[in-house]
Amino acid sequence: MKVLIVHAHEEPRSFNAAMKNTAIRVFEEMGHTVVVSDLYRMRFKAVADSDDFLERKDRHILVRQAEERYSTNLGTLAPDILEEQRKVLDCQLLILQFPLWWFSLPAVLKGWVDRVLSMGFAYDQEGRWYDHGGLKGRRAMLSLTTGDPESCFSPRGIHGSMDQVLWPIQHNTLYHCGFEVMAPFVAYAVARRSQAEREALLQAYAIRLRGLDGEAPLAFHPLERYGDGMQLKAGFEP
Ligand SMILES: Cc1cc2nc3c(=O)[nH]c(=O)nc-3n(C[C@H](O)[C@H](O)[C@H](O)COP(=O)(O)OP(=O)(O)OC[C@H]3O[C@@H](n4cnc5c(N)ncnc54)[C@H](O)[C@@H]3O)c2cc1C
Numbered sequence: 001m002k003v004l005i006v007h008a009h010e011e012p013r014s015f016n017a018a019m020k021n022t023a024i025r026v027f028e029e030m031g032h033t034v035v036v037s038d039l040y041r042m043r044f045k046a047v048a049d050s051d052d053f054l055e056r057k058d059r060h061i062l063v064r065q066a067e068e069r070y071s072t073n074l075g076t077l078a079p080d081i082l083e084e085q086r087k088v089l090d091c092q093l094l095i096l097q098f099p100l101w102w103f104s105l106p107a108v109l110k111g112w113v114d115r116v117l118s119m120g121f122a123y124d125q126e127g128r129w130y131d132h133g134g135l136k137g138r139r140a141m142l143s144l145t146t147g148d149p150e151s152c153f154s155p156r157g158i159h160g161s162m163d164q165v166l167w168p169i170q171h172n173t174l175y176h177c178g179f180e181v182m183a184p185f186v187a188y189a190v191a192r193r194s195q196a197e198r199e200a201l202l203q204a205y206a207i208r209l210r211g212l213d214g215e216a217p218l219a220f221h222p223l224e225r226y227g228d229g230m231q232l233k234a235g236f237e238p
Pocket of ligand 1: 016199
């Protein structure tokens with residue numbers, strides 16, 4: 001199996017880096033091939049702008065999704081986007097490794113999503129989305145750390161449940177592009193834990209990754225269950 005880890009932490013001695021290194025070690029021990037996009041080290045360009053298109057469909061007005069589709073067809077997206085898209089196409093498992101920032105992705109990783117998972121490549125408006133998405137046949141998983149403890153992310157917790165927090169990334173982004181999404185691995189409140197607790201977290205992550213093939217993905221509704229206005233049909237629970 002080929003695994004792509006997209007890593008979004010600047011500090012090589014961070015807990016996120018330790019999680020990334022754990023995943024590399026576990027997958028390589030299992031005989032898998034691991035490719036890492038270390039976004040800070042690559043100085044990955046996070047801002048989606050007109051420089052992303054070597055040719056323009058329309059030089060007068062920038063309509064990003066139209067240009068994405070046009071450049072995808074011509075093969076004229078910027079080389080760094082094409083390189084990341086090649087890695088995505090080549091993998092069977094994508095792991096996004098990041099610290100939770102403002103209940104979302106750090107900007108460099110959001111930029112990777114904005115620029116790499118482009119229209120015409122990962123999805124389009126002709127029904128190639130969700131379980132028909134362009135990257136169907138691949139699995140994806142979030143591996144993240146938080147500042148706050150798990151209790152804050154419980155159903156009655158102040159931030160809302162972690163499922164709610166991650167819904168835009170897991171359902172509306174990864175599943176939208178066709179990935180089967182595995183349950184996330186969340187290392188809560190890493191800076192507030194003891195060294196022994198943090199080491200136990202890394203061990204738990206290693207065990208989780210070793211058993212990943214035996215897990216079912218998160219159960220999201222397929223497109224066929226949505227009717228008028230893309231509303232869930234009667235008889236199905238949100
Ligand atoms: C802009 C911003 C927004 C944020 N928004 C949120 C938010 O919305 N919600 C939220 O909950 N938090 C938020 N935070 C906090 C953030 O999520 C945490 O600071 C981050 O998740 C901690 O992960 P880290 O890898 O940076 O930890 P680090 O600070 O790098 O590491 C934590 C500890 O682990 C130790 N460590 C490193 N490697 C190992 C190892 N191999 N074994 C054992 N210990 C090790 C480190 O030495 C350190 O003591 C935000 C922070 C910022 C800067």
